[in-house]
Amino acid sequence: MDEARTPFDDLPGDLMIWVLIVSELLVFGAGLAAFLAVRLTDPAGFAAAQDHLHRAGAGFNTLVLVTSGWLAALGARAVEVGHIARARWQLAAAAALGLVFLAIKGVEYADKAAQGIGVETHPFFTFYYLITGFHAAHVAAGVLVLLLVALRGRPREVEAGAAFWHMVDLVWVLVFPVIYLLR
Amino acid sequence: MKYQTQKIALAYFVVAMALFAVQVSLGLVLGWIYVDGNFLSEILPFNIGRMLHTNSLIVWLLLGFFGAAYYLLPEESEREIYSPTLAWIQLAIFVLGTAGVVVTYFFNLFEGNFLLGKQGREFLEQPLWVKVGIVVAALIFLFNVSMTVLAGRKTAITNILLLGLWGLALLFLFAFYNPSNLALDKMYWWYVVHLWVEGTWELIMASILAFLMLKLTGVDREVVEKWLYVIVAAALFSGILGTGHHYYWIGTPGYWQWIGSIFSSLEVVPFFAMMAFAFVMVWKGRRDHPNKAALLWSLGCATLAFFGAGVWGFLHTLHGVNFYTHGTQITAAHGHLAFFGAYVSLNLAIISYAMPILKGRDPYNQVLNMASFWLMSGGMVFMTFTLTFAGTVQTHLQRVMGEAYMDVQDQLWIFFAMRFGSGVAVVLGAVLFIYAVLVPRREIIEPGPLEQDRIAHDPDHMAAE
Numbered sequence: 001m002d003e004a005r006t007p008f009d010d011l012p013g014d015l016m017i018w019v020l021i022v023s024e025l026l027v028f029g030a031g032l033a034a035f036l037a038v039r040l041t042d043p044a045g046f047a048a049a050q051d052h053l054h055r056a057g058a059g060f061n062t063l064v065l066v067t068s069g070w071l072a073a074l075g076a077r078a079v080e081v082g083h084i085a086r087a088r089w090q091l092a093a094a095a096a097l098g099l100v101f102l103a104i105k106g107v108e109y110a111d112k113a114a115q116g117i118g119v120e121t122h123p124f125f126t127f128y129y130l131i132t133g134f135h136a137a138h139v140a141a142g143v144l145v146l147l148l149v150a151l152r153g154r155p156r157e158v159e160a161g162a163a164f165w166h167m168v169d170l171v172w173v174l175v176f177p178v179i180y181l182l183r
Numbered sequence: 184m185k186y187q188t189q190k191i192a193l194a195y196f197v198v199a200m201a202l203f204a205v206q207v208s209l210g211l212v213l214g215w216i217y218v219d220g221n222f223l224s225e226i227l228p229f230n231i232g233r234m235l236h237t238n239s240l241i242v243w244l245l246l247g248f249f250g251a252a253y254y255l256l257p258e259e260s261e262r263e264i265y266s267p268t269l270a271w272i273q274l275a276i277f278v279l280g281t282a283g284v285v286v287t288y289f290f291n292l293f294e295g296n297f298l299l300g301k302q303g304r305e306f307l308e309q310p311l312w313v314k315v316g317i318v319v320a321a322l323i324f325l326f327n328v329s330m331t332v333l334a335g336r337k338t339a340i341t342n343i344l345l346l347g348l349w350g351l352a353l354l355f356l357f358a359f360y361n362p363s364n365l366a367l368d369k370m371y372w373w374y375v376v377h378l379w380v381e382g383t384w385e386l387i388m389a390s391i392l393a394f395l396m397l398k399l400t401g402v403d404r405e406v407v408e409k410w411l412y413v414i415v416a417a418a419l420f421s422g423i424l425g426t427g428h429h430y431y432w433i434g435t436p437g438y439w440q441w442i443g444s445i446f447s448s449l450e451v452v453p454f455f456a457m458m459a460f461a462f463v464m465v466w467k468g469r470r471d472h473p474n475k476a477a478l479l480w481s482l483g484c485a486t487l488a489f490f491g492a493g494v495w496g497f498l499h500t501l502h503g504v505n506f507y508t509h510g511t512q513i514t515a516a517h518g519h520l521a522f523f524g525a526y527v528s529l530n531l532a533i534i535s536y537a538m539p540i541l542k543g544r545d546p547y548n549q550v551l552n553m554a555s556f557w558l559m560s561g562g563m564v565f566m567t568f569t570l571t572f573a574g575t576v577q578t579h580l581q582r583v584m585g586e587a588y589m590d591v592q593d594q595l596w597i598f599f600a601m602r603f604g605s606g607v608a609v610v611l612g613a614v615l616f617i618y619a620v621l622v623p624r625r626e627i628i629e630p631g632p633l634e635q636d637r638i639a640h641d642p643d644h645m646a647a648e
Contacts, residue, residue: 019413023420023449030445119438126438 013160021167024138028131028171032178035127042123047183049124052117054108058180061104062172065139068097069169072146076155076162084153091150091158094165098143105136128179135171142168184540186257188264193541194274195250196534200617202243202281203527207606207613209236214606217599231288234308240522241306242281247530248387249273252328252344254537255394260335269327276320280313304368306376307358314358321352339408340390340397343415347386354378366434373429380526381425381450381492385418388488388529392457395481395532401470410460414453421449431502432509440502447500454493454525461485471644474539476549479556480532487524487560495520495567507582512595513574520567528560531616538620551619555612562608569605573598 008015039046075090112118112125119129142165149161184190213232216222223232253270257263264270286292287310293299298311309317325348332341357374393411397404427443461482472478495517499508508514535552538544573595581591630638637644 015409016412016416019416020420023417023452026449027445030448031441034441034445120436126441130438130441 013156013163017160017163021163024167024171028135028174031127031131031134032174035131035178038123038127045122046124049122049128050180050183052112052115053128053180054111055180057104057108058176061101062176064097064101064104065169065172068094068101069166071097072162072165075150076158079153079158080155087158088150088153091146091161095143095146095150098139098146098165101139102136102143105132105139131175131179135168135175138168138171184543186263188267188270189254189257189537190541191264191267191270192250192254192537194271195246195253196538196541197621198274198278199243199246199250199530200534200620202239202246203613204617206236206239206243207610209239211603211606211610214599214603218596218603227289234288235285237306238284238308239281240527242277244522244526244530246274246277247534248348248384248391249324251391251530251533251537252324252348254533254541255391256328256331256341256344259338259341259394260332262331262335265327265330265334269323273320273323273327276316276323280309280316280320283313283316284309304358304361304372307372317355318352321355325349325352338404339411340394343386343393343411344390347383347390350383350386351379354383369433370430370435373426377426377429378423380521381422382419384526385422385453386415388525389414389418389453389457391529391533392461392481392485395477395536396461396464398536399470399472399474399478399481400464400468401472402464402467406467407464410456410464414456414460417449417456418453421446421452425450428500428502428505431505444501444503448497450500451489451493451497454489458485458489474536474549476552476556477532477536479553480528480535483556483560484524484528484532487520487528487563489524491517491520491522491524491567495571508574508578511574511577511581512570512598513578516567516570516574519570520563523560523563531556534620544624549619551615551623555616555619557612558615559609559612562605562612566602566605566609569598569601573602 011018071090071094075087075094078084078087078090117125119126142161145161145164149157209232212223212227213229213236216224216229216232253264287299288301288308291301293310294301300310302308302310307314328348329345332345354375357371360371362368362371389411393407396402397407423446424442425447427439428447430439430443462485465478465482499505499513499517535549539549576598577591577595580586580594581588
């Protein structure tokens with residue numbers, strides 16, 4: 001007997017990557033919600049701590065990551081119509097921009113360390129390090145995923161990899177205003 | 184029974200049920216000590232009794248898992264077990280080790296001896312020689328089941344089951360590492376304790392539950408496997424970093440409070456998914472399986488695991504809450520219903536499914552077994568409520584009002600008395616279960632005219648046997 005087609009069958013990539021994406025969004029969402037809740041208890045302290053961040057650097061990083069997401073989307077489209085070589089270049093470029101993001105992030109962390117700011121300095125920085133650190137770890141994983149799916153060049157896998165990368169992108173677009181900009 | 188070596192499971196299940204009887208009987212004794220603090224204080228000090236209660240639980244659950252693996256792997260991989268002899272040696276080591284622990288602790292033999300004497304680390308109290316025995320037995324088991332699966336058909340169920348069993352055995356190795364720094368000691372201790380029950384054991388649970396659903400409901404393997412993968416992904420995603428909810432107050436850095444709170448809150452997801460899975464499979468089912476007792480235990484397992492592990496776990500997992508409830512009777516309430524729902528019920532489900540087949544009594548009436556489900560589960564749920572109320576009162580008096588521990592314990596007496604009553608129901612239920620799967624050879628309740636008519640005239644209707 002045929003099982004009726006479910007909406008799950010029409011998901012791009014694979015059901016499991018969407019289980020992961022939803023789980024990640026729940027975790028980052030809960031992290032940002034907790035950040036905002038704790039911020040209510042000490043708005044002045046949070047604002048003062050926030051002044052130590054590089055807003056321009058993080059803003060530039062937003063451009064880097066969004067551009068990278070666009071390249072990954074192009075790669076996914078290219079591999080679907082059989083342009084494997086072009087898709088590989090686009091995915092590799094997306095991964096390279098991921099590395100640029102990590103390099104800028106590294107400079108930011110190094111600067112914090114130089115100022116003697118650590119994870120226990122202030123609740124703001126506990127969340128800052130936890131959330132951006134978890135995010136950076138996902139960028140690093142995403143770079144590897146993009147390179148892996150580019151190498152294998154299968155449309156379904158590229159779709160799944162690109163979907164993961166868009167999640168990393170989306171999370172950053174939420175993290176950036178909440179942690180760096182919100183006054 | 185399609186494969187002769189499935190018979191190995193019978194011995195594992197029988198030993199497991201014997202230890203189950205020991206475990207709940209000791210529970211009853213401990214429950215009475217809460218009512219009358221001096222009961223047996225010379226012969227069986229509370230700490231020894233408590234160690235025997237928890238360790239016999241862990242050992243019988245493990246023996247149940249091993250039995251389940253020996254039962255289901257031949258059917259799944261379509262092969263006889265690689266070596267029945269190794270399986271018997273493994274069981275013998277476990278029985279010897281268990282007897283060794285009981286004798287060593289009961290008579291306090293070899294005091295201070297590093298190899299033979301007691302060890303005080305909670306749940307890992309086994310003397311060193313027993314720990315080594317456990318590792319040897321686990322290696323024999325893993326070799327045996329891996330060789331079976333490698334030679335045969337590989338399914339999602341066999342893969343997840345093996346992943347869980349390998350993870351279980353490897354994580355036990357942290358039992359040998361005991362740093363003198365108390366914070367580090369606790370940190371690694373949870374690698375065994377938490378990553379067992381909220382990690383690898385969940386994989387074992389999900390795969391055994393998937394096997395039961397496959398057999399009992401006849402739903403397509405493809406559908407069962409999809410659910411299984413989602414459940415396992417959710418369990419590992421939330422459970423591994425969920426370890427952080429044990430790192431709030433042991434001396435680890437403060438950021439663990441957020442990692443633990445967020446990830447462990449998500450631990451409710453796989454348990455909800457397992458409950459949804461079990462009920463959806465029955466709903467979509469295309470087989471009216473005669474073993475209603477196994478189905479009852481499977482659904483009961485998924486439901487009580489969701490409440491015991493999921494809801495009662497979430498109840499005190501956020502660090503703001505746990506700051507007040509840590510180590511109160513709230514923890515005991517959660518511990519009892521979580522273990523009963525998730526792992527005891529699961530073992531009793533696979534035992535209920537396999538025993539009639541293993542003993543060649545298929546089909547037969549399991550009404551006594553089903554009665555034991557309601558008796559045991561009812562008792563356990565009542566116990567969970569009494570302990571939850573006790574814990575709530577305790578949290579307020581002790582942690583909010585600052586009253587002394589023993590003064591508070593006095594005021595909790597009524598809850599402990601009621602808990603003892605519910606313990607009696609659980610023990611009676613356990614004894615009834617063991618009797619029901621081992622002894623009766625014929626139907627206990629004859630079907631009435633309505634049921635007989637349906638059996639005679641409705642070709643789709645299967646008798647509840």
